[in-house]
Amino acid sequence: MTRHFFGDTGTLLGRSLRHITRSMDTIITTTVMPIMFMLLFVYVFGGAIQSGSDSYVTYLLPGILLITVASGISYTAYRLFLDMQSGIFERFQSMPIARSAVLWAHVLTSLVANLISLVVVVVVALIMGFRSSAGIGAWLGVAGLVMLFTLALTWLAVIPGLTAKTIDGASAFSYPLVFLPFLSSAFVPTDTMPGPVRAFAENQPVTSIVNTIRDLFAQQPVGGEVWVAVAWCAGLLVVAYAFAMTTYRRRIS
Amino acid sequence: MIRVQALEKSYKDLKVLRGVDFEVARGSIFALLGSNGAGKTTVVRILSTLLTADAGSAGVNGFDVAAQAARVRESISLTGQFAAVDEILTGRENLVLVARLRHLKDPRKIADDLLDRFSLTDAGGRKVATYSGGMRRRLDIAMSLIGDPPVIFLDEPTTGLDPEARIEVWQAVRELAARGTTVLLTTQYLDEAEHLADRIAILHEGRIIVNGTLAELKQLLPPAKVEYVEKQPTLEDVFLTLVGKDKR
Ligand SMILES: Nc1ncnc2c1ncn2[C@@H]1O[C@H](COP(=O)(O)OP(=O)(O)OP(=O)(O)O)[C@@H](O)[C@H]1O
Ligand SMILES: [Mg+2]
Numbered sequence: 001m002t003r004h005f006f007g008d009t010g011t012l013l014g015r016s017l018r019h020i021t022r023s024m025d026t027i028i029t030t031t032v033m034p035i036m037f038m039l040l041f042v043y044v045f046g047g048a049i050q051s052g053s054d055s056y057v058t059y060l061l062p063g064i065l066l067i068t069v070a071s072g073i074s075y076t077a078y079r080l081f082l083d084m085q086s087g088i089f090e091r092f093q094s095m096p097i098a099r100s101a102v103l104w105a106h107v108l109t110s111l112v113a114n115l116i117s118l119v120v121v122v123v124v125a126l127i128m129g130f131r132s133s134a135g136i137g138a139w140l141g142v143a144g145l146v147m148l149f150t151l152a153l154t155w156l157a158v159i160p161g162l163t164a165k166t167i168d169g170a171s172a173f174s175y176p177l178v179f180l181p182f183l184s185s186a187f188v189p190t191d192t193m194p195g196p197v198r199a200f201a202e203n204q205p206v207t208s209i210v211n212t213i214r215d216l217f218a219q220q221p222v223g224g225e226v227w228v229a230v231a232w233c234a235g236l237l238v239v240a241y242a243f244a245m246t247t248y249r250r251r252i253s
Numbered sequence: 254m255i256r257v258q259a260l261e262k263s264y265k266d267l268k269v270l271r272g273v274d275f276e277v278a279r280g281s282i283f284a285l286l287g288s289n290g291a292g293k294t295t296v297v298r299i300l301s302t303l304l305t306a307d308a309g310s311a312g313v314n315g316f317d318v319a320a321q322a323a324r325v326r327e328s329i330s331l332t333g334q335f336a337a338v339d340e341i342l343t344g345r346e347n348l349v350l351v352a353r354l355r356h357l358k359d360p361r362k363i364a365d366d367l368l369d370r371f372s373l374t375d376a377g378g379r380k381v382a383t384y385s386g387g388m389r390r391r392l393d394i395a396m397s398l399i400g401d402p403p404v405i406f407l408d409e410p411t412t413g414l415d416p417e418a419r420i421e422v423w424q425a426v427r428e429l430a431a432r433g434t435t436v437l438l439t440t441q442y443l444d445e446a447e448h449l450a451d452r453i454a455i456l457h458e459g460r461i462i463v464n465g466t467l468a469e470l471k472q473l474l475p476p477a478k479v480e481y482v483e484k485q486p487t488l489e490d491v492f493l494t495l496v497g498k499d500k501r
Contacts, residue, residue: 004356007356008354011350011353011354012354015339015342015350018341018342018346019341022341023341086337086338086339086340087333087335087336087337088337088338088339090303090331090333090337091331091333091337091351091396092354093302093303094301094302094303094326094329094330094331095326095330095351095354095355096323096326096327096355097354252303253305
């Protein structure tokens with residue numbers, strides 16, 4: 001049964017990757033909103049924002065990357081929901097395959113799809129003047145942290161994918177996640193915010209992740225904040241995974 | 254080959270199965286009849302390990318559906334009531350996918366053979382989203398035949414097919430049984446059961462109210478009256494009398 005876990009996951013991953021390559025528009029769609037935010041903030045609000053950095057787009061990019069992921073994972077919920085609806089999910093479940101392979105294939109597909117969107121967004125940022133002196137090590141650090149964040153949010157997205165009653169329900173859960181970077185250090189420094197908002201902003205996961213990525217891009221020492229960021233992502237991952245698996249077991253029993 | 258004993262299942266307050274018993278012999282075709290909502294799909298879903306029963310037991314190919322679900326899944330194949338195909342892949346890709354998931358050698362050849370057998374060769378390279386309902390159903394059934402499992406469940410396999418496609422499916426089902434595959438099918442079409450099944454059972458109000466060969470079922474009604482023309486009761490007459498509906 002679990003003997004075939006890797007083979008089955010690979011086969012099903014091939015299937016969902018085909019879905020992605022045949023509907024590249026879904027990936028482009030997920031990059032539209034973060035790119036619009038980037039244009040709006042850099043060219044409309046940017047002149048008035050005191051970010052304390054030379055290039056506002058460079059300041060902004062870490063938060064935009066997280067928004068990209070938050071909007072990208074709603075497609076994972078959407079694709080999973082479609083599988084549940086179409087009966088193909090039940091066909092897989094009635095076959096002698098490793099049962100969790102069905103979920104893992106969707107999760108890995110989400111990583112690939114988000115990576116493509118992130119690359120698109122970074123290219124647009126480069127065109128808009130984003131510059132980083134970061135070396136290969138720092139870039140790998142950024143990639144690792146963003147992928148960990150993606151993995152955690154993807155497992156979170158699995159839950160509505162399995163339980164939603166409607167297509168809108170399957171993707172609506174990501175709206176608050178897209179909003180979270182606005183209440184963080186992603187767009188403006190937190191010390192301009194009033195007390196309670198500032199307290200929230202400084203202690204929510206996005207701020208530590210954004211600050212860490214910003215330091216990595218700027219070739220600054222990352223300090224203790226990187227562990228806060230990793231701890232948030234790892235903690236969220238463990239909790240989301242546990243809930244998703246429980247939901248899944250309940251769905252297939 | 255399939256053994257169902259005292260099976261019960263409720264959805265919240267709705268008691269759907271209230272003690273269902275039947276057996277299906279190896280290599281035979283068993284038809285489960287019932288009105289809309291009688292619980293046919295529920296029985297099929299329990300037998301294919303997608304749903305757990307509240308009480309009673311069910312065994313397939315000697316394995317218990319609850320305790321040995323993985324072994325049951327190795328023994329069966331399911332064609333659900335609604336075609337379970339991947340719309341974005343082509344017909345051929347769908348077949349290759351299932352062959353891979355069943356860990357078979359040479360998935361491409363398997364796919365090509367089945368496309369040919371179900372007259373889908375020309376459409377094999379097209380996205381399933383462009384298929385007609387009947388083509389989708391044929392592909393769906395072809396996907397279920399991959400790997401020659403000893404037991405096949407077909408939940409209303411010919412609903413929505415044109416007469417020609419229906420006969421193709423009937424032919425495929427007969428071939429399966431001739432090769433020793435055990436087939437459990439549900440249907441709304443009484444003539445389908447009449448033409449195809451070795452044994453027929455009627456599920457009504459949560460129980461199997463009759464179970465027998467066509468000849469046995471026909472004897473349940475008073476013998477044909479000799480009037481001007483002798484008219485044998487059709488299976489439809491038997492069905493409608495037993496479930497207590499007037500003949501239309
Ligand atoms: N998941 C569910 N939750 C609640 N009720 C359900 C569920 N699935 C089925 N039912 C109910 O159980 C009853 C039996 O349904 P089932 O699908 O087994 O019938 P069926 O004999 O296959 O009908 P049909 O001929 O229409 O396919 C119906 O009244 C249906 O509404
Ligand atoms: Mg049904």
